[in-house]
Amino acid sequence: MAEQVWRPQGRTRRSTRTVRVRACVAVMAVIVPAVLLVPPLAQLDQQAVDLAAKLQPPSWEHPFGTDDVGRDLLLRCVYGLRVSLFVGLVAALVATVIGTAVGAAAGALGGWTDRVAMRAVDTLSSVPHLLLGIFVVAVFRPGVWPVVASVAVTHWLSTARIVRAEVMSLRGRAYVDAAVSGGASRWRVAVRHLVPGVLPQAGLAAVLMIPHAMWHESALSFLGLGLPAHQASLGNLVQTARGSLLAGDWWPTFFPGLLLILPTLAIAGLAGAWRDRLNPRRRSELTL
Amino acid sequence: MLELDDITAGYDRRAPAVRGAHLSLYPGESLGLLGPSGCGKSTLARVAALLHRPDRGTVTLDGRTVTGFFHRAPRSLRTAVGVVFQQPRLAADPRLRLRDLVAEPLRATGRRTEAGPRVAELAERVGLGADLLSRRPHEVSDGQLQRACLARALVLRPRWLVCDEMTAMLDASTTAALVAVVEDYRAETGAGLLAVGHDPVLLDRWCGRTVHWNEIVKH
Numbered sequence: 104m105a106e107q108v109w110r111p112q113g114r115t116r117r118s119t120r121t122v123r124v125r126a127c128v129a130v131m132a133v134i135v136p137a138v139l140l141v142p143p144l145a146q147l148d149q150q151a152v153d154l155a156a157k158l159q160p161p162s163w164e165h166p167f168g169t170d171d172v173g174r175d176l177l178l179r180c181v182y183g184l185r186v187s188l189f190v191g192l193v194a195a196l197v198a199t200v201i202g203t204a205v206g207a208a209a210g211a212l213g214g215w216t217d218r219v220a221m222r223a224v225d226t227l228s229s230v231p232h233l234l235l236g237i238f239v240v241a242v243f244r245p246g247v248w249p250v251v252a253s254v255a256v257t258h259w260l261s262t263a264r265i266v267r268a269e270v271m272s273l274r275g276r277a278y279v280d281a282a283v284s285g286g287a288s289r290w291r292v293a294v295r296h297l298v299p300g301v302l303p304q305a306g307l308a309a310v311l312m313i314p315h316a317m318w319h320e321s322a323l324s325f326l327g328l329g330l331p332a333h334q335a336s337l338g339n340l341v342q343t344a345r346g347s348l349l350a351g352d353w354w355p356t357f358f359p360g361l362l363l364i365l366p367t368l369a370i371a372g373l374a375g376a377w378r379d380r381l382n383p384r385r386r387s388e389l390t391l
Numbered sequence: 392m393l394e395l396d397d398i399t400a401g402y403d404r405r406a407p408a409v410r411g412a413h414l415s416l417y418p419g420e421s422l423g424l425l426g427p428s429g430c431g432k433s434t435l436a437r438v439a440a441l442l443h444r445p446d447r448g449t450v451t452l453d454g455r456t457v458t459g460f461f462h463r464a465p466r467s468l469r470t471a472v473g474v475v476f477q478q479p480r481l482a483a484d485p486r487l488r489l490r491d492l493v494a495e496p497l498r499a500t501g502r503r504t505e506a507g508p509r510v511a512e513l514a515e516r517v518g519l520g521a522d523l524l525s526r527r528p529h530e531v532s533d534g535q536l537q538r539a540c541l542a543r544a545l546v547l548r549p550r551w552l553v554c555d556e557m558t559a560m561l562d563a564s565t566t567a568a569l570v571a572v573v574e575d576y577r578a579e580t581g582a583g584l585l586a587v588g589h590d591p592v593l594l595d596r597w598c599g600r601t602v603h604w605n606e607i608v609k610h
Contacts, residue, residue, distance in 0.1 A: 277482040280442050281540070285496030285547065286470040289462050295495070296484050 120376070127372035134366050138185040147178055150333070158352055168354035170340075171347055176355060180362050182335040188366065190247060191317040194254035198316070199309035201255065202262025207301065209263070210270030211293040221267070224260050232257040236319060237328055245331045250323055254316045262308045269301040303381055310374040314367035321363055337363045392417055393439060393472075393551050393583060397609075398448035400438050401431070407446060408434040411609030414585075414602075418550070421577065421584040423594030426604030432587045433477070436555040439585055440474040453550070470500060473549035477556035479536035483528040489539045490524040496547050513542040517572050534565040541569055545576055552577075554586045558593065570597050 153173035161168045167176035209220040227235070236253040243249035273279065274297065282292050317337075323329035324338025332339060337359045344355030395414040401407035408431040416422050426432045437443035438450060444460035451457070452468055459465070476482040483492055493513060494506035514524055517538040528536055537560065544552065552573065558566040574597075577584055588594050594601050 277476045277478065278484045280437070280440075281474065281476065281482050281543065282484075282495065282499065283461055284440055284442060284469055284472065284474045285499055285543065286466045287495070287499040288466075291499050292462075295499075299486055 120379075123372055124376045127369040127376075130365050130369035131373070134184065134188075134362075134369070137181055138188055141178075141181050142185060145178075147175075150174065158347060158355075160352075161354055167358040168352075170344060170355050176340075176358055179335045179340060180337070180358050183337045183340050183359060184362050184366065186247065186330065186334065186336045187317045187320055187338075187363070188313075190250055190254065190320040191313040194251045194258065194316040194320075195309050195312040197251065197255035198259040198312060199262050199305055202259035202308070203266050203298070203301070203305045205259070206263035206266025207270050207293060207298050210267040211274065211289065211297055213271075213274075217267070220263070224263050227257075228260045232319070233322060236323060237326070240323060240328050245329070247330065250320050250329050253323065254319045257319070258312055258315060262305060262312070265308055266301050266305055269304050270297045273297050273300045307374060307378055307381060310370065310377065314371050317363065317367055392451065392453065393585070394449075394451040395435070395439060396449045396451070398435065398438055398445045398450070400434050400443060400445035400448075402434075404446055409438070409445075409608065411448070412607050414439070414607050416551070416583045416585055418583050419577070419581045420600065421574075421586065421598040423598035423601035424585060424587045424604065424607070425591055425594055425601060426587075426589060428589060430604050431608075432589075432604060433555050436474075436553050436585065436587045439551075440472045440553045441469055442474070466500065470496065470547045471549055472551045472553055473544035473547065475537070475541050475544045475552070475554045475557040477559050479533055479540045479560065480528065482540050483536055485528050488525055488527055489519065489531065489536075492528070492539055493524075493542045493546055496543060500547065509546060510542075513546060516545075516575070517542045518568055533560050534562065537561060537565070537569065541572060545572075548580060550580075550582050552582055552584045554584065554588075556588050557586070558590075559588070566593070 151174060153169070155173065156165070156169050157173040158171055159165055159169045159173075165175050165177065167180060170176055170179065205220055205224070209217040235257050239253035239256055240249045243252075270293075279292055279296055282296055287295070320329055320336065321338035321341070324336045325342045326338075327342065329338055330336045332343070340359035341356050341363075344352075344359070348356050393416040395412060398409055398412045398414075399407050400409045412431075412435055414422075414424070414435070424432060424435070434443060438445050438460075441450070441452070441457060441460050441464040444463075449456055452471065455468065457464060457468060484495075487495065490510055493510045497503065497506045497509060510524070514521070519535065519538050519542065523531055523535055523539075531539075537557065541557070554573065557573075558569060561569070570593075573584065576582060584598070586594060586598055591601070
């Protein structure tokens, strides 16, 4: 009779969480080098029109097919993803900086500062994000920076709330009392003891915001209010391909859509894993 | 002189934790305040350390009537009172190494240059080895952390010390060591001490005068 060997469960069976995290890492490992390296290294013109090869389905020559003027969709998608990721990253960063500053000030100072700041946050969040975003881009000429501004202005609110709540809970700790007793000013307490305590949460909020910001950018571009139409962005690609979808050509909308969904899920999945490490008790909730 | 007159304080105006407490402490004196758990001793200790604004009553410190508390108290008054809290885990910022923890009040008051020698001197005094100074709070024991917290309370050479159940979490030998550090400091500087606790044996042996909570509050 064979001797039974005890094995820790992790050896034989990986948890679904590990598999999910690895899938997210794999997606990002393909996408990030692609958007960073392909545009500068490949000497290909994403705007190259080839009317003889218009609306070709996916093939070896054009893996994602071609659009209605014969431009290679794989190349267009990589360029579009580059813009979307850039907007997502920068907007999430700006929104996090604004949100952390406002939230930390409101939480640390309390009183009237807190009341005024939080009512402002409530008022802004009562306006639909997309409407406010459209208002912001409408003020400027179409381009990348107005889109970044529009996304940042509408997305710092949740970070401000998270940071404020966290700072308020830290403010009551005895080590803040000890710091005040040791002569620390309000500014010193905030910078030395409160903000470092909320940075992990703020960082997590920033990463979770990248997918939001990418979708927001795509929505604006899809509505024709984001990037100028000639510039490839995932929203623009879907928007210009709408007509061919009715004609039965699925690839011009499918691949930009896929490239919007995959990275956002991957980023959200990685952020979820990070959140689980920060706070293992709240494992089950959906991350998006 | 540190004088608390008719202090009513708490966290809810309708149900104050302390009602009409009187307490006076002379320079160089050591006063033990005894009381059962939850009677409001710690709140009164926070008021005495200017960390909590009383709803009623006045605090007089070295002849000055205190009008602002917590951040609103002038820095010179706040730093005149050193505080040691009951639970060192809560009273130490988890991100600071013990060296920075002890030096923090010096940095906060713009005396950064004194930090090095002063921290070394205090570490030796409270019995913290040099290797412990580069550790973070989660890497040391409660007793070691409380030693660091006592060093932090002494680093600005306060004229008054408030020890709020400083030894409640500690074993007998650490308790004896920390009490000895406080007594040495008092003998050297003539600082006044308010020791709050619920162990009558300890407070009787430690302090020159011991009052019970019932004697200082109005009934």
